[in-house]
Amino acid sequence: MAVLVTGGAGYIGSHMVLALLDAGHDKVVVLDDLSTGFDWAVPEGVHLVVGDVADQDLVVRTIREHEIDALAHFAAKIVVPDSVSDPLGYYLGNTVKTRALIEAAVGAGVRHVIFSSTAAVYGEPEAVPVLESVPLNPINPYGRSKLMSEWMIADAAAALGFTYVVLRYFNVAGADPKGRSGQSSPNATHLIKVATQAALGRRERLDVYGTDYPTPDGSCLRDYIQVTDLADAHRLALDHLRSGGESLVMNCGYGQGYSVLEVVEVVKRVSGVDFDVRICPRRPGDPAQLVAGVDKIRESLGWEPRFNDLETIVTQALAWEDHLAKRNRT
Structure with missing residues (x-):
């Protein structure tokens, strides 16, 4: 059976495709509208369907044609x-379209x-690290749009009998250690990017938004997870579900926070x-501040990160930026 990866031409999705291929999954299909992704980020031999995840007819045809049993x-x-x-726009892109996708995919x-x-x-969690069991209270439409989708998936799974894993990312950074993919959007807002x-001189400066937060140096504190480690967590989640595992909701991070100013100093160094x-x-x-509690994902999936080092993550990001510059010159 095959895996359908929506957004598989984008940053995190492309790393999921690589993780699946590296683990021996040869039946991988990507669905992406290429609004922020790149067709060249899809590895050779992986079938790319260009289209909208809310196009239910397209989703159904793709699933049936490729005998897909799992959706990432x-x-x-x-x-x-x-x-x-x-x-x-965010409720449309993240909530309404997810509802259409799940309906079509499960129906197919x-x-x-x-x-x-x-x-x-x-x-704004009251304490860190943040556990999956704490009250959910998103303070922006992005967080609310994602939480609504979590609720929809849980309710639909209870009614329709499919299983799911929800992975709550903290701050994703870095690039594939083999140099095959990375954060490629020129206008991305990720701090390390x-x-x-x-x-590398491609921006005039770096803007730091706020140094008056209740943190040690006044700048926001975040948990940075390397993108290949994150993709491995998804691969393990797929194995868990296919082997009959129960539905789960888990954080993805390292359980360690760095401030914006600390990250800036590491990039300079x-x-x-x-x-x-x-x-x-x-x-x-x-x-x-947002720092992940990570005991659940380690215990449930046996996930062990390999790139939990900020200097390594920054080195990967710098190498990928250099790769993009060379690619854009050719």
Whole structure:
């Protein structure tokens, strides 16, 4: 049976495809509208379907044609400030389209769903690390749109009998250690991506949004997870479901936080470039600190990260930016 990876031409989805192929899964299909993804990010031999995840006829045809039994859903809008200015766009892209996708996929025979969620569902947690059992109180439309999708999947699974794993990401960073994929969107807002672009002279400066938070240095504190480690968690989740495992909701992080200013200093040190940093006011919708509680995913899936080192993650990101520059010159 095959796996359908929505958003598989994008950052995290493309790493999921690589993780599946590296583990010997030769039946992988990508569905992507290429609005933020790239066809060249889909490995040779992987079938790419260009289209919208909410196109139910297309989804049903694809599932039946390729005998797909599992869905890994990455396609989404992910920029928190954009969700504040365009909430209806985020509810459409992340909630309405997910509902259409799940209805079509399960109706066509998909029995297992892996859903890409976010730590934004927690809002402003009272304590860190954040456990999956704490109250869910997202403070921006992005987090709310993802939480609504979590609820829909859980309710649909109870009624229709499929199983699922929801993975709540903390801050994803880095690139494939073999240099096959990375964060490729030129206007991405991920901190490490933006900082490496500043270090390589592709941005005039790096803006830091707020240094008056209740954290040790006043800047936001985040848990950074390397993208290949994250993809491995998805692969293990698929194995868990296919072997008869129960539905699960789990955090994906390392359980260690770094402030924005700490990350900036690591990027400067690794790159050897003292790029310009501008301190700006807080952005709406940004919680002060988010650090994952990770006992559940380690115990449930046996997940062991391999790249839990900020300097390694930054080195990978810098190498990928250099690769993109060379690619764009050819």
